[in-house]
Amino acid sequence: MMALPIPDGGHISHAKKALNGTAGAVHGLKVRYFEYDEKELNIDVDKSIKRIRRMIKKGKAVTLFMFGASVFPFPHPVKDFRDIADEMGAFISYDGAHVAGLIAGGFFQDPLREGADVLSMSTHKTLPGPQGGLLVSWEKYSDRIKKAVFPGLTSNHHLNSVAGKAIAFAEMLKYGKEYASQIIANAKALGQALYEEGFKVLAEHKGFTESHTILIDVSGTPLKNGRACEEALESANIIVNRNLLPWDIREGRNYLAPGGIRLGTSEVTKIGMKESDMKEIASLMKRVVIGQDDPSTVGRDVEAFRQSFKKVKYCFESRADAYEYFDIE
Numbered sequence: 126m127m128a129l130p131i132p133d134g135g136h137i138s139h140a141k142k143a144l145n146g147t148a149g150a151v152h153g154l155k156v157r158y159f160e161y162d163e164k165e166l167n168i169d170v171d172k173s174i175k176r177i178r179r180m181i182k183k184g185k186a187v188t189l190f191m192f193g194a195s196v197f198p199f200p201h202p203v204k205d206f207r208d209i210a211d212e213m214g215a216f217i218s219y220d221g222a223h224v225a226g227l228i229a230g231g232f233f234q235d236p237l238r239e240g241a242d243v244l245s246m247s248t249h250k251t252l253p254g255p256q257g258g259l260l261v262s263w264e265k266y267s268d269r270i271k272k273a274v275f276p277g278l279t280s281n282h283h284l285n286s287v288a289g290k291a292i293a294f295a296e297m298l299k300y301g302k303e304y305a306s307q308i309i310a311n312a313k314a315l316g317q318a319l320y321e322e323g324f325k326v327l328a329e330h331k332g333f334t335e336s337h338t339i340l341i342d343v344s345g346t347p348l349k350n351g352r353a354c355e356e357a358l359e360s361a362n363i364i365v366n367r368n369l370l371p372w373d374i375r376e377g378r379n380y381l382a383p384g385g386i387r388l389g390t391s392e393v394t395k396i397g398m399k400e401s402d403m404k405e406i407a408s409l410m411k412r413v414v415i416g417q418d419d420p421s422t423v424g425r426d427v428e429a430f431r432q433s434f435k436k437v438k439y440c441f442e443s444r445a446d447a448y449e450y451f452d453i454e
Contacts, residue, residue, distance in 0.1 A: 177209060
């Protein structure tokens with residue numbers, strides 16, 4: 126199986142047995158890695174294909190190509206690997222967990238028509254429904270997929286989740302294009318705003334991102350690592366997550382205190398924020414990470430800022446405020 130390593134954005138489910146990854150530890154797959162272009166934040170096609178050719182010569186043909194990632198700012202070059210996959214009789218799978226809503230909205234990329242055999246996804250990220258999973262594939266694989274899912278992986282479905290997903294999908298049919306477009310516009314605006322505030326936002330030469338995700342190197346800030354930034358920002362009511370950078374392992378860092386943080390704009394978009402609001406978010410983050418202001422003080426300002434965003438958008442009308450709690454008697 127060819128996939129991305131974790132520091133380059135790969136998900137733990139794609140990882141080797143030695144890392145307790147699902148692919149290696151559960152399914153017994155021998156995982157090999159794509160070559161990665163650290164500047165472009167994407168798979169290096171030419172170097173990867175050369176590596177695959179070397180593997181073929183050694184009798185180690187690839188049977189599965191896994192695209193998709195946890196850090197997924199730019200579309201993966203699926204179509205560039207279709208010919209070599211056909212040559213070896215290999216399957217192409219695309220993990221669209223993070224970008225499913227963008228794909229549904231008609232943005233980012235179209236994995237199946239670019240050559241993927243199957244598209245897997247979460248139903249609770251940029252596709253904003255109840256937690257769950259979804260597979261989309263071609264009719265020729267339907268029987269094999271159904272048998273693998275039941276009884277191999279699942280024993281039943283949850284009707285309450287089915288109903289919730291139906292509503293989420295109906296909302297995406299009506300509002301998905303507008304929602305996905307605004308997510309990406311906000312991510313680009315947030316990347317630019319943070320860059321102008323002095324953060325080292327990766328892929329500046331490419332507009333920072335083509336998805337909901339941006340990646341920031343915080344190793345040069347006063348807080349020095351992603352964990353310290355994550356914790357300080359959380360104390361200020363700003364939720365991000367620490368994240369390995371492609372070069373972190375090489376430079377002696379690890380996932381406990383990596384060099385980066387990862388941000389996503391799907392939730393702030395869902396409550397109605399636009400590009401201009403990303404400047405305020407960047408300013409608040411700068412006060413904590415670079416200015417080292419008291420997080421509790423910044424947190425009060427975050428709460429005040431949030432008062433202008435009380436309704437969930439891109440969905441059917443509701444009288445309730447966003448995150449409103451109800452007493453059940």
